[in-house]
Amino acid sequence: MVEDLPRFWEDQALLRKLLIAESWEVHILFATFLLGAATIAPTMELLGMIFKQPYYERFARGMALINVVIYSVGAVFAIAAVLITLGFFPKFFTILFLQFFWFLIGEEITFFGQLYIVLIYYFSWDRLSGRAKPIHVLLGFTWLLMGLLQMSQIIAFMGFALTPLPEVPFFNPGFIPQLTHRVPGNLSWAGFAIAAFAAVQYGRYAGRRDLQQAAFWDWVGSMGVIFGALFMIFMPISGYSWVIGTKGTSTSAFYNMMVGDLAWVFQLLVFFMGLAFVTSGYYMWNRLRRAGKDARWLKRFTLAMVFFWLLGSIPYYIGPSANDRWVEWTIPIGAMRPWKYISLLGLFSFALAAVVAYLHEARDGLNWGGAGTACQRALLTTGFLAISMMYLMGMTREVARLPGQIYGQMDNDSRVIPTGLFPEEDVHRPKLGPFRGP
């Protein structure tokens, strides 16, 4: 029975991949959200200190509490993902672990640092108040710094599998673009997730006629969507740089993603992103309208976003597969150049204009507690779209390097390609530290 297990898993290639993908994806959802919360909490606390408004303080404290409560859940998925990957692809993961051994030790130290600081941060909230408040805010930003250090080490580790360069394993070509992609990504995802959660809470309290609570959650939803939409503007820009970095070092992975079998995933990603911008615009327009504010510009900006979203959503190839060009079914207006560029430029510009216009109109506050169901549906939709985009992006990044576990260095059956980066004898007798070749 036991000896049959490896055989069973070998036969279940799809199941293996699914298990690995799910465990990593869920971990990433948690980890990214927690880092977003680590950014939002001290920022909100600082704003609360300046504005002397209880909403900011409550929001910040809530974000810290969420971190304390669900930190371990994210970590459990990380451990599960590591164990599953190590079990199914031992050679691949051992090599990566050995290559990044010292960085991973650093990652663990920052992991513990983050854990301790978030606990101190949350439980010292009342003690470090009044004149000691700035120290508490500083503690919050130290927590964020620890989180970012941890994240950067993981980015280098995972980026190396797709864009490995023997000379610079840590600063591989995917590192900086992914770092600049993930920092706003944390905030955008956390913003949309908070907005969706706030929509549910708003519905609960509005149903119970608890207007005070409903007003707070209405305000939280508004803050969430501002964070979500604003930081999503940064993501395709840094994401594009990552794609370019991939093109330079892992050319076939780049083609897989952009014009090959995975092109449809990118197309879907653009579709979801455009829709998330449109839905955010719709929320802001509707929210202003319900507050009796001037919403004309928001309406125009949202309609412009609809146009650019539709433009960007047109596919180029409509054949059965992007690689099967036996039938040249192409739609010229769906090509990357110039149409998708124009679409993305339009989306960014009008999304930024929409956020700025919304902030301008809402500067003296809105009728908090007066959001309608349409606004809450919009918030739930953006939350769903954010999760979908993260799934798709994670899938694209990890599947793009196929057929290969480390691009150009290790094939799909964990056989080392003799490039000199991982000498075969070292693989059988692995040793710590960067492999420098024979």
Added chain:
Amino acid sequence: MADWVQSRTGVIGLINKFLQEPVPARGRWFYVFGSSTLTAFAVQVATGIAMLFFYRPTVGEAYSSVLYIMNDVPLGWLIRSLHYWSATAMVLLLLLHLSRVFFSAAYKYPREAIWILGVLLFFTTSLQFATGNFLPFHEFGYWTGVVGTYMFKYVPFVGDGLYAVATGGDYVGQATLARFFLVHVLVLPGLIALLIAAHLFLVVKHGILGWWVNYRAFRQGPPPPGTENERFEHGSADEDVPFWPRQAIRDATASFLLLVSLFGLAILFRAPVFNEADPASLDFIPRAQWYFMPYQRFLDFMPGFYLTAAATWVFVILLFIGMLSLPFLDKDVERNPFRRPAMTVLGLTLIAMFLMLLVIEVMQDPAIYDIIPPGTGLTETP
């Protein structure tokens, strides 16, 4: 003696008047960016004049004269390195000064003209920064000059004509160097000096707005509609003090620290010389100076002629028009950045975008852009 100078020129009276100008009592160090920028400009002028004694603006001699300055002229390396670092400092300080003015809404009534002159200074300084890089005629300067002048070709209808005006012919060569030299040492410094003089005159006329912490009225919010609050409308601080001695000493301290930093940088990190420009070489990958790197990265995103043309010029023109018209679009009397979330978030977003593109451009190997993907939907312009 002083009486004689005063009776003949009136300068001493003017200086006294200037020293007694009221400045906001609080905020202090936030106001030193402007004076430090002026100090950096003074260093630029002084070191630039010193280099003119040895520099020769010809294709055959420019590079060797720079080598001569660096290797043979007594303290020539220090002069050129000071010129190099003060240019960077001037741009950096200008950006800080601009940010301070933007976030404290110092561009609003009655200081619109000060802002407009500041914006013109920002663009002329950028041009000064770009043209100076070309003069040593090393490979870095030459190729950035080639790319920079080629950008004129992207202007619709008159692109070729503008390119010919910029280069002095059909290619970057002697005529281009002569033109860049003239613009860099005469036209732009003169223009910058004039703009600075006008900028300072208006600052003295309207007073420094400073930072919003000076304004109790701002912190409490705008006056209720229908009521008048002259101090609020005119942006007068709660409490004023004369420029001399406190603020003058702060400005002097900041300028002194700047000079010390410039000398330190010049001694520790000499201005680079690079290899001599070789127009026939295809090995060198041109990259912009740090200040233009985010712009270069933005342009790198753009494929094809039309999108590159639009990004090259439409972006710059929109930025220019947007900055010039800012005081006329944002006419609200509110100056507290926390109660102007729209403008504050817009400013922070643009700064974050600039920094993100800068980091990516600095850290990413430029060689990766050389790979041209073969004919696919990704590359074709339908």
